[in-house]
Structure formats: structure tokens, C-alpha cells
Amino acid sequence: MSALPGPGGLSGYAEHFLEPAGYLDFGRFGPPSADVVETTAALTGRAAHAAGQTVDELMEEEPRARRAAARLIGTGSVENVTLLPNASTGLFHAAFGLPGGSVLVPAWEFPSNLYPWLRTAALGRVRPVPVRPDRLHRITPDLVRAALTPDTVAVSLSAVDFRTGFRADLAGIKEVIGPDRLLIVDAMQALGATELPWTAADVLVTGGQKWLRAGWSTGFLYASDLALERLEPTLTGWTGVDEPGLFDGEEHPPVEGARRFSLTNHNPIAAAALARALELVERAGTERIVRQIRQRTAELIDTVRSAGGLVHSPTAEHERAGIVSFSVPNTDPGTVAKALSEHGVTATARPDQIRLCAHASTTLAAVDLVHRALRSLGD
Incomplete structure (x- = not known):
């Protein structure tokens, strides 16, 4: 290259x-970049000629991608990051992980940040409350402050509005909601296009197919220590628990970090694509x-x-x-x-x-x- x-x-x-x-x-x-195209083609070729260690070697792409994601958003712990195939999966984890209360969600949000809350509300867990933007279609800290109630447990919004490109004040919103409520952020239109205080979010989700230029079925989730404490592992799969390779027919406890939000094995070729895309951003x-x-x-x-x-x-x-x-x-x-x-x-x-x-x-x-x-x- x-x-x-x-x-x-x-x-x-x-x-x-x-x-x-x-x-x-x-x-x-x-x-995606030529780097991503070459990587996915090469690894697909290796998978087609799989030998004794091929699968184990391909699986090493996941921790590489997690480390690159952690560096990009400025978190000191890779254990707070896990890979996901898209942003919607992460939002469903957040929505179904909250056991009760209400969540402020901007009116006219992109649907990926609407349906998880509708689905969990239908099960009687969390109730979404719409927050209407101002006349310039902005969701500001003042609007969030005015909508807070004692029942509010979280705020969920896009870091950048898909219609207008308005960039949310994540730090200001987190300050307004306080340390005991979760700030859940969809960074799909933001990561790779702008700089924001990413770890002001308690849950940050993104897909890699837009501004990060990693291709489809790539993405990751960051969870703060508060989020790991508050969110129940409702959708945790067999790869999100301790000793996932021990097939003993028993329920295993969720792992300590963000990997508890894993449902099954991640596509290692997609992980490699994400890693190369993030590393290109980092080097540039x-x-x-x-x-x-x-x-x-x-x-x-x-x-x-x-x-x-x-x-x-x-x-x-x-x-x-x-x-x-x-x-x-x-x-x-x-x-x-x-x-x-x-x-x-x-x-x-x-x-x-x-x-x-x-x-x-x-x-x-x-x-x-x-x-x-x-x-x-x-x-």
C-alpha cells in the first residue's frame, strides 16, 4: 500500500x-479502503484452505480489533470493549439490560435507537420517553435537563444526528443527567468523522460500515464500569460467559467485562476488517x-x-x-x-x-x- x-x-x-x-x-x-479489501480477501482465501491452526489464528483478529477500538475512543481498558456486528445489537443489549424506569430518547431519532426501546417496553421493562428537539432540530443539555424525572434511568441518543449532522454535546448531557444515570450513545454517524469525548458515554455503540470504512458486519460496543454494573446480561450468549469452552450443560456466569454482551463467536474476517480500518485511522x-x-x-x-x-x-x-x-x-x-x-x-x-x-x-x-x-x- x-x-x-x-x-x-x-x-x-x-x-x-x-x-x-x-x-x-x-x-x-x-x-472500505484497499487495505480492508486486501485483508478480507486474503483471510477468506486462508479460510478456504483451512489447515490445523487456521481457525485459531483467525480468532486472534478479534482482540486486535478490540485493542484498536479502545485506543480510538481513549479508554484505558480493552476489557470495556467488545465487538458486535452492528450498532443495533448494542442498543438492544442496552435496552434489554435495564430492568425498569424510563429512558429519554429524542423524537425523530434514527429507528435503530427506537425499536429496542419499543420492544423492551412491550415486555414491561423500560419505558421510552420522547424528547423533542428545538427549532434547529438539536437535542441540547437544557432540553435533556427539562425532561428528566426521578424515574429517568438513562438517556439514549445519536452522537451526530443522521438528518442534519448536528453534533451532540455528550459531556454536557452527561453532566446534566448526573453520575447515576446511563448515557447511551449511537456513534454511527460520528466515529471517524468528528472528535467527541467518547467515554462520556456509559454505553457507546457503532457499526464500522460508514465513516470508519470497515465494511458491513463490523462494529463494537464500549461499556463503562457503571454500565457493566447496571445492565443485566439479558441477552448474553454462550461466548459471553466464563469458560465458554466448557460444555457441561450448566449455566455459566457472565464474564466481568464488556465481552458479556457477546452472543456467539464473532466473524474473525470482519474483525480483521475493523482492525485494519481503525489502524488506518490511527496512523493517519x-x-x-x-x-x-x-x-x-x-x-x-x-x-x-x-x-x-x-x-x-x-x-x-x-x-x-x-x-x-x-x-x-x-x-x-x-x-x-x-x-x-x-x-x-x-x-x-x-x-x-x-x-x-x-x-x-x-x-x-x-x-x-x-x-x-x-x-x-x-x-
Whole structure:
């Protein structure tokens, strides 16, 4: 592979990726790096020719990925991290682990942070309480404070809103709810795109297929000591207990750390993909990746505005991540989406708006393509 960037830039980082210039749909899927593609192909080949130690050797990819995840979020203990195939599995663990009380959940959240609470509520365990965002579609510490009741046991929200790209104040929300309530965070639209105090969360879940660019069926969960104390092992499987290899027909106690949230053996090839993706982020430098995303995001905002578009995402740098949502007055979003596609731009089109998401590998050519596409609407 090409060398990673030196202190001056990210050109070497961008060379690890193969997406076309107009790809601006990282909020939906982040095309994995060539490193990830090569790793998964090589390990799949090894699995196809399995020898005596092949399976044991492949299983070593899981602790490697857990260590990389722990470093990324800044936790000192890998025992507080476990791998999961997606963020939803982690949210179900959190929802079914709480035995009672109410949980504040933003209204109009992404459905992955809705259905776990609906399902556990149907069993009479935890009751979700919607928190409506402010007029700018933000969930702020003040809104959370106003919604707290003595019955509140947790707050569950996205670190970055999937519609607008608003970046939640995790530290401020945790301070408001206090040390005895859990802060449960879906970091799907955040990790790899922005920097936040990740361990302000008591439960942090993510999938690796978007901004981390690890491909599908990759992800992890971080659980604080408080979360490990509070959450019951309701969904713990046979790999989440002591001595999982002892098949004695008895129930074994859950392991001490976050691995208790394991249901069964993780896909070692997916673990390897996640490990390589996280290590690439680590070597390139999260701060530089985030800085490049901010720059491209600002350029996209300026381009949309210059073409008469109405930006729905936060424009203040401290409030936004990598998502730019917009509409064009008096123009159907389907028409805008068609123009973008005709100019080689891949974006997310919804009934009321368009979403553009740039990554650190996105070049100025993408911004120029968006400019041409939006200008063509007036032709």
C-alpha cells in the first residue's frame, strides 16, 4: 500500500481509497479502503484452505480489533470493549439490560435507537420517553435537563444526528443527567468523522460500515464500569460467559467485562476488517482526518448556498460533523437528486431534502461536481 501522510497532509491517506470523485454518501456507506479489501480477501482465501491452526489464528483478529477500538475512543481498558456486528445489537443489549424506569430518547431519532426501546417496553421493562428537539432540530443539555424525572434511568441518543449532522454535546448531557444515570450513545454517524469525548458515554455503540470504512458486519460496543454494573446480561450468549469452552450443560456466569454482551463467536474476517480500518485511522491521525472533513463540509455548504440552496445542517463548526443536508426552494428533491446523479454525484435523496457527506479522501473535484449540478437546475 502507499505510505500514509506525513505531518503536512492527507494525500497518502486518500490513496488508500478507490471511490469515484463524486461519491458523497458516507452517511449511508463508506467504501472500505484497499487495505480492508486486501485483508478480507486474503483471510477468506486462508479460510478456504483451512489447515490445523487456521481457525485459531483467525480468532486472534478479534482482540486486535478490540485493542484498536479502545485506543480510538481513549479508554484505558480493552476489557470495556467488545465487538458486535452492528450498532443495533448494542442498543438492544442496552435496552434489554435495564430492568425498569424510563429512558429519554429524542423524537425523530434514527429507528435503530427506537425499536429496542419499543420492544423492551412491550415486555414491561423500560419505558421510552420522547424528547423533542428545538427549532434547529438539536437535542441540547437544557432540553435533556427539562425532561428528566426521578424515574429517568438513562438517556439514549445519536452522537451526530443522521438528518442534519448536528453534533451532540455528550459531556454536557452527561453532566446534566448526573453520575447515576446511563448515557447511551449511537456513534454511527460520528466515529471517524468528528472528535467527541467518547467515554462520556456509559454505553457507546457503532457499526464500522460508514465513516470508519470497515465494511458491513463490523462494529463494537464500549461499556463503562457503571454500565457493566447496571445492565443485566439479558441477552448474553454462550461466548459471553466464563469458560465458554466448557460444555457441561450448566449455566455459566457472565464474564466481568464488556465481552458479556457477546452472543456467539464473532466473524474473525470482519474483525480483521475493523482492525485494519481503525489502524488506518490511527496512523493517519484522527485530528487530521476530522480537519479535512470539516474543510470539505464547509466548502459544500458554501457551494449549496451559492447556488440558492437552503442548508438545514448546522453551519457553526463546533456543532456540525460531516453531514450537509439541504433543499432547493421551489425544486423537488427528486429533481435535485437527478441533476446530481447526472453530474456524477452520489448522495442520499429523501422526500424533503438531499444529504451530502464528504470524507477525508474527498477532493475538490466533488465540490465542483455539486456546483455544476446545482447550477444546471437553472438552465
